[in-house]
Amino acid sequence: MFRARRKNRSARLTAPLAAAALLAAGGGAWSLTGATAQAATGSADARDDFNGDGYADLVVGAPTATVSGKTRAGYVAVMYGSAGGLSTASKKIVSRSTGGVPGSATANQRFGSSFTKADLDRDGFSDLVVAGGKEGSVVLWGSASGLTGGTALAGYGAAPAAGDFDGDGTTDLALFSAQNVGGDDPIPTSAALWKGPVSRAGKPAAVLNILDKSSWWGYEENDASCATGHGCEEDGDTVTGPVASGQVGDINGDGRDDLVQWRYTGDGTWGNRLLYGSPSGFKRAGAPGDGTGITLNTGVGDVNGDGFDDIVSGTDGWNDTVRISYGSAAGLTDHVQTFDQDLAGFPGVQEEGDEIGSAVSVADVTGDGYADIALGIAGEDVAAVVDAGSVALVHGGPSGVTGAGTQVFHQDTAGVPGVAETDDRFGDATALLDVNGDGRLDLAASSIAENVSAGAVWVLRGTTTGLTTASALAFGPRTLSAPYTNALFGSSLR
Numbered sequence: 218m219f220r221a222r223r224k225n226r227s228a229r230l231t232a233p234l235a236a237a238a239l240l241a242a243g244g245g246a247w248s249l250t251g252a253t254a255q256a257a258t259g260s261a262d263a264r265d266d267f268n269g270d271g272y273a274d275l276v277v278g279a280p281t282a283t284v285s286g287k288t289r290a291g292y293v294a295v296m297y298g299s300a301g302g303l304s305t306a307s308k309k310i311v312s313r314s315t316g317g318v319p320g321s322a323t324a325n326q327r328f329g330s331s332f333t334k335a336d337l338d339r340d341g342f343s344d345l346v347v348a349g350g351k352e353g354s355v356v357l358w359g360s361a362s363g364l365t366g367g368t369a370l371a372g373y374g375a376a377p378a379a380g381d382f383d384g385d386g387t388t389d390l391a392l393f394s395a396q397n398v399g400g401d402d403p404i405p406t407s408a409a410l411w412k413g414p415v416s417r418a419g420k421p422a423a424v425l426n427i428l429d430k431s432s433w434w435g436y437e438e439n440d441a442s443c444a445t446g447h448g449c450e451e452d453g454d455t456v457t458g459p460v461a462s463g464q465v466g467d468i469n470g471d472g473r474d475d476l477v478q479w480r481y482t483g484d485g486t487w488g489n490r491l492l493y494g495s496p497s498g499f500k501r502a503g504a505p506g507d508g509t510g511i512t513l514n515t516g517v518g519d520v521n522g523d524g525f526d527d528i529v530s531g532t533d534g535w536n537d538t539v540r541i542s543y544g545s546a547a548g549l550t551d552h553v554q555t556f557d558q559d560l561a562g563f564p565g566v567q568e569e570g571d572e573i574g575s576a577v578s579v580a581d582v583t584g585d586g587y588a589d590i591a592l593g594i595a596g597e598d599v600a601a602v603v604d605a606g607s608v609a610l611v612h613g614g615p616s617g618v619t620g621a622g623t624q625v626f627h628q629d630t631a632g633v634p635g636v637a638e639t640d641d642r643f644g645d646a647t648a649l650l651d652v653n654g655d656g657r658l659d660l661a662a663s664s665i666a667e668n669v670s671a672g673a674v675w676v677l678r679g680t681t682t683g684l685t686t687a688s689a690l691a692f693g694p695r696t697l698s699a700p701y702t703n704a705l706f707g708s709s710l711r
Contacts, residue, residue: 258270258271258300258654259271259272259273259298259300259651259653259654259655260651260654260655260656261273261298261650261651261652261654262650262651263336263341263343264334264335264336264343265298265334265343265650265651266298266342266343266359267295267297267334267342267343267344267345267359267360267363267364268297268342268359268360268361268362268363269341269342269359269361270298270299270654271654272297272298272299272300272651272652272653272654273298273650273651273652273654273659274295274296274297274298274343274363274652275295275296275298275303275648275650275652275661275674275676275710275711276293276294276295276296276332276334276345276709276710276711277293277294277295277296277661277663277674277706277707277709277710278291278293278329278330278331278332278706278707278708278709278710279291279292279293279294279329279672279694279699279700279704279705279706279707279708280327280328280329280330280705280708280709281327281703281704281705281708282694282699282700282701282702282703282704282705282706283700283702283703284312284313284314284322284328284700285312285314285321285322287322287323287324287326288324288325289324289325289326289327290312290313290314290322290323290324290325290326290327290328291312291326291327291328291329291330292310292311292312292328292329292699292700293310293311293312293328293329293332293345293347294308294309294310294311294694294697294699294706295308295309295310295311295345295363295364296308296652297309297363298650298651298652298653298654299652299653299654300653300654301653302652302653302659302676302678302688302690303652303676303690303692305692305696305697308697309363309364310697310698310699311347311357311364312328312329313326313328313349313352313355315367317365317366317367318355318357318367319355319367319368319369320349320352320353320355320369323352325350326349326350326351326352327350328347328348328349328350329347329348329708329709330348330350330375330708330709331348331375331376331377331461331462331709332345332346332347332348332377332709332711333345333346333377333378333379333390333711334346334379334711335379335380335388335390336359336388337356337379337388337390337413337414337415338358338414338415338416338417339387339388339413339414340359340360342358342359342360342361343359344356344357344358344359344364345357345359345364346370346377346379346390347377348374348375348376348377348395349374350374350375350395351374351395352371352374353369353370353371353372353373353374354369354370354373354374354377354392355367355368355369355370356368356370356415356417356419358417366417368417368418368419369419370392370419372394372407373392373393373394373407373408373409374394374395375393375394375395375396375406375459375460375461376393376460376461376462376463376478377390377391377392377393378390378391378463378465378476378478379391379465380465380474380475380476380494381413381472381473381474381494382410382425382473382474382475382476382494382495382499383412383425383473383494383495383496383497384471384472384473384494384496385412385496387412387413387414387422388413388414388415389410389411389412389413389421389425390410390411390413390415390421391408391409391410391411391427391463391476391499392408392409392410392411393406393407393408393456393459393460394406394407394408395459396459396481397459398459398481399485400483401483401484402483403457403458403459403480403481403482403483404458404459405455405456405457406455406456406457406458406459406460406480407454407455408427408454408455408456408460409424409427409454410424410425410426410427410498410499411423411424411425412424412425425497425498426454426497426498427454427455427456427498427499428456428492428498428499428500428501456480457480458480458481458482458483459480459481460478460479460480460481461478461479461480461481461487462478462479462709463476463477463478463479464476464477464515464516464517464528465477465517466517466518466526466528467494467525467526467544468491468493468517468525468526468527468528468544468548468549469493469525469544469545469546469547469548470524470525470526470544470545470546471494471546473493473494473495473496474494475491475492475493475494475526476491476492476494476499477489477490477491477492477504477515477517477528478490478491478492479513479514479515488513489504489505489513489515489530490503490504491503491504491528491549493548502548502549503549504528504542504549505528505530505540505542513530513531513532513540514530514531514532514574514575514576514577514593515528515529515530515531515577516528516529516577516578516579516590516591517529517579518579518580518581518588518590518613519544519587519588519613520541520543520579520587520588520590520613520617520618521543521587521613521614521615521616521617522586522587522588522613522614522615523543523544523545525543525544525545525546526544527541527542527543527544527579527588528541528542528544528549529541529542529574529577529579529590530542530574530577531572531573531574531575531576531577531592531593532572532573532574532575537557537567537569537570537571537572537573537574538555538556538557538573538574539555539556539557539573539574539577539590539592539611540553540554540555541553541554541555541590541617541618543617554617554618556611556618556620557571557573558571558573558594558609560611560618560619560620560623561619561620561621562619562620562621562622562623563609563611563620563623563625564609564623564624564625565597565607565625568598570596570604571594571596571597571598572593572594572595572596572597573592573594573609574592574593574594575592575593575594575595575596575606575642575644575645576591576592576593576595576644576645576646576647576662577590577591577592577593577647578590578591578647578648578649578660579591579649580649580650580658581613581658582610582649582657582658582660582679582683582684583612583657583679583680583681583682583683584656584657584681585681587612587613587614587615588613589610589611589612589613589649589683590610590611590613590618591608591609591610591647591649591660591662592608592609592610592611592644592647593606593608593643593644593645593646593647593662594606594607594608594609594625594644595642595643595644595645596642597627597644599627599628599629599637600629600637602629602637602638602639603639603640604639604640604641604642605627605628605629605637605638605639605640605641605642605643606627606637606641606642606643606644606645606664607625607626607627607643607644608625608626608627608643608644608647608660608662609623609624609625609626610623610624610660610683610684611623612683622682622683624683624684626662626677626684626686627643628641628643630686631686632685632686632687632689633675633677633686633689633691634675634689634690634691635667635673635675635691640666641664641666641667642664642665642666643662643663643664643667643675644662644663644664645663645664645665645666645707645708646662646663646665646707646708646709646710647660647661647662647663647710648660648661648710648711649661649679650711651679652676653678655679657678657679657680657681658679659676659677659678659679659684660676660677660679660684661674661675661676661710662674662675662677662710663675663706663707663708663710664707665705665706665707665708667693668693668695668701669703670703670704670705671693671694671695671701671702671703671704671706672693672694672701672704672705672706672707672708673691673692673693673706673707674691674692674693674706674707674710675689675690675691676689676690676691677689693706694706
């Protein structure tokens with residue numbers, strides 16, 4: 218029987234951001250605890266569950282919000298799941314100004330630009346690692362009452378990624394430093410691969426080489442290859458180019474997680490790289506968009522149910538197409554499927570500037586054993602409303618995607634809260650996770666331009682046939698009594 222791995226991945230790839238959050242009206246710092254402890258009754262993926270109740274918890278980044286008077290300090294909103302789904306009453310706003318979180322809010326930190334979830338200390342509760350810019354990242358620890366405390370990870374403030382990269386059954390943590398983005402050449406970025414478990418003191422069981430020196434993109438790693446402009450990965454503790462975000466999955470089915478990253482490639486361009494997990498550190502290989510200098514939003518999951526995760530990449534800024542690069546025991550294969558809104562069964566018509574794949578999330582929504590693909594289409598016009606944006610769910614199957622049963626939603630869809638407006642760009646970010654614990658993944662999608670760049674998030678419930686607008690939820694930072702002016706709430710979702 219085919220069974221798609223459940224990869225609940227955020228798919229908004231944004232440049233490194235960081236920093237903090239308080240009450241919108243300037244009130245006191247928020248405690249991190251607050252979710253009600255209860256017996257685990259739902260069936261959500263444990264990686265998404267901070268309080269162990271069986272319901273996935275959604276994390277929303279607001280990296281440019283003003284916190285404690287500091288512009289673009291940033292925060293994350295944690296929305297706790299329940300049998301009834303998400304509730305705006307069950308949430309926590311976490312920033313560098315929150316009690317128990319190390320550091321303080323400073324201007325341009327952009328706290329919450331990226332983050333990852335995983336049970337780092339093996340206590341049965343998922344933990345949250347939030348990128349915090351030059352000051353480093355912060356680990357918020359899961360517990361029966363929700364997220365608690367905070368541990369600083371100094372020096373590594375960009376694009377944390379968690380997975381079992383060495384295949385020993387424990388969760389490892391890949392860490393990268395935050396760097397200024399610009400210039401002709403991608404500068405070396407400090408990085409570390411922490412072998413799990415990671416203690417609450419912020420100490421790993423061991424530190425592995427970030428890269429296995431025996432393999433670097435077909436080039437022998439030495440000073441000569443660095444000098445020829447190949448962007449050599451140096452000494453196992455640096456990688457070339459600042460890293461913005463990453464997606465985790467097992468492309469070659471070897472029981473070790475692999476990492477697809479979005480990173481700066483120089484001259485104002487971004488590209489992707491694939492790092493295969495191994496017992497001795499990552500091994501680098503080509504990925505969709507690797508070396509091209511273009512932007513490809515990515516998601517990872519087993520679309521055709523063959524036991525190997527696939528890489529799904531969205532628009533590259535030039536061609537509005539989605540590309541599925543299929544995995545195998547040998548890694549990515551030459552089997553590539555491309556499609557756009559002209560795919561048979563896909564509602565709508567492909568038009569220039571639609572930006573299909575402005576966000577990509579890949580996971581099995583319906584429970585049929587094949588991962589489905591949630592796509593942001595942020596540039597989609599809705600009737601005469603320009604760039605209102607939409608989201609689509611495309612179903613996976615034994616032959617990949619066929620377009621059959623594809624669903625498209627926007628703010629003028631019956632049952633979806635709100636109204637489509639010019640330049641809303643609904644579909645900026647997406648995530649798939651089971652917020653009501655019924656075994657069907659739900660879709661979270663955002664518009665960071667909503668309400669004059671305050672931003673907002675919508676949640677559509679998953680069913681055995683796809684998504685439904687029944688009990689659809691929409692909320693923004695004002696709803697949560699959080700800072701909202703130019704917050705870009707929903708820049709990242711997980």
